[in-house]
Amino acid sequence: MLSAREIADAAGRQDVRRRWLLTLPALVIIFLAAVGPLFVMLLYSFLDRGDYGGVKFWQFSAEGWFNVFLQRDIFDDTLTFNDAHIAIVWRSVKLSIATTLLTLLFGFPTAYFIATRPERARAVWLFLITIPFWSNLLIRTYAMQEVIRNEGVINSLLIWSGVIDTPIQMMYTDIGILFGMTYVYLPLMVLPLYAAMDRLDFRLVEAGYDLYATRLKVLWRIIVPLVKPGIIAGSILVFIPSLGAYVTPRVLGGGKNMMIGNLIELQFGQGRNWPLGAALSLTLMAIVMVALLFYVRNATKSGARHG
Numbered sequence: 001m002l003s004a005r006e007i008a009d010a011a012g013r014q015d016v017r018r019r020w021l022l023t024l025p026a027l028v029i030i031f032l033a034a035v036g037p038l039f040v041m042l043l044y045s046f047l048d049r050g051d052y053g054g055v056k057f058w059q060f061s062a063e064g065w066f067n068v069f070l071q072r073d074i075f076d077d078t079l080t081f082n083d084a085h086i087a088i089v090w091r092s093v094k095l096s097i098a099t100t101l102l103t104l105l106f107g108f109p110t111a112y113f114i115a116t117r118p119e120r121a122r123a124v125w126l127f128l129i130t131i132p133f134w135s136n137l138l139i140r141t142y143a144m145q146e147v148i149r150n151e152g153v154i155n156s157l158l159i160w161s162g163v164i165d166t167p168i169q170m171m172y173t174d175i176g177i178l179f180g181m182t183y184v185y186l187p188l189m190v191l192p193l194y195a196a197m198d199r200l201d202f203r204l205v206e207a208g209y210d211l212y213a214t215r216l217k218v219l220w221r222i223i224v225p226l227v228k229p230g231i232i233a234g235s236i237l238v239f240i241p242s243l244g245a246y247v248t249p250r251v252l253g254g255g256k257n258m259m260i261g262n263l264i265e266l267q268f269g270q271g272r273n274w275p276l277g278a279a280l281s282l283t284l285m286a287i288v289m290v291a292l293l294f295y296v297r298n299a300t301k302s303g304a305r306h307g
Contacts, residue, residue: 038285045278053272064275068283085263085280092260093287095174096243099181103189103238104231106182111193111230112223115200126194129187137184141251144180145171148252172254180252181242188241189234196230197223232295240288260284 045064047055071082114125132140147153150167158164170176200223208218224231246261253259258266260280267277 038282041278041281044274045282047275049273049275053274055274061275064273064279067273067276068279088258088263089260089283089287091174091257092243095178095181095259096239096245098178099185099242100189100235100239102178102182103186104235107186107189107193107234108231111190111197114190114194115197116202122198126191129190132184132187137247138251140184141180141248144183144248145251148176148179171252172256174253174257176252177249177257177259180248181245184248185238185242188237192233192237193227193230196227196233200226232298236292236295239291243288243291244284 044055046060046062047057047064048059048061049063050056067082067085069082069085070079072079110129114122114129117125145152148170149155150169150171154170155164155167159167170179204222204226205218208222213221243259244261245259246265249257249259249262253262255262261284264277264280264284267273267280271277
């Protein structure tokens, strides 16, 4: 004769098994959709390059990983650093960090402005911020092209005002790519910052002014620490997609100033070197993971310091 507790434990175990069985199809789909492609890329990165593209199955080689940052001389097989790949990776990281900083520079006052408006006005401003998401990324990039090209809005205004005599070359430069990515990813910074500032108790700001703190001290000692989770979230949302950006560098860089996303596409397309493309893809993922760990570690330390 089973006791009431044993019957309850058996019913609990049966309920757990039933829940696992119900969630099993979803778990399988998630595994195949998320882990499956990564496994394919990992496998391809260790296979030999095909003669006419693709890979040679079950002919394993580390040449793909070897060619990420190194190269062999075609005459004497001496090893040298692959300066082109290193320059592209460095440009990608550099432009992604600069994009994150610029979006923070423009997004912080924008989010603060929206958070300090009346409640009805906030909805209107947030609506205006989200409008760019209604159009395709390619369309927004071409719109930025009309702004920064030699006959675009910026150069036309500078020439009309007499500041410059000849147009400033911004298209097909790192500056042009930076402007384009800042414009494209700015809403991804504004929205998390606004969410953090919307929860900010502005009585603390008033208390800072009552204690004769300057505006800069109130900003740095009160507002920034309280909205730091929004800064971290916005930085992650901007840094990750900008690091692997493809469309904006392709259009505004003109194929001359490639980023790592363009290099990966080149290997799977014209280069027909799938093992190298797979190795570069996993390298990009590793850089993203390192950046995420850095952000999370800083956020954890900040939370511990502030209790």
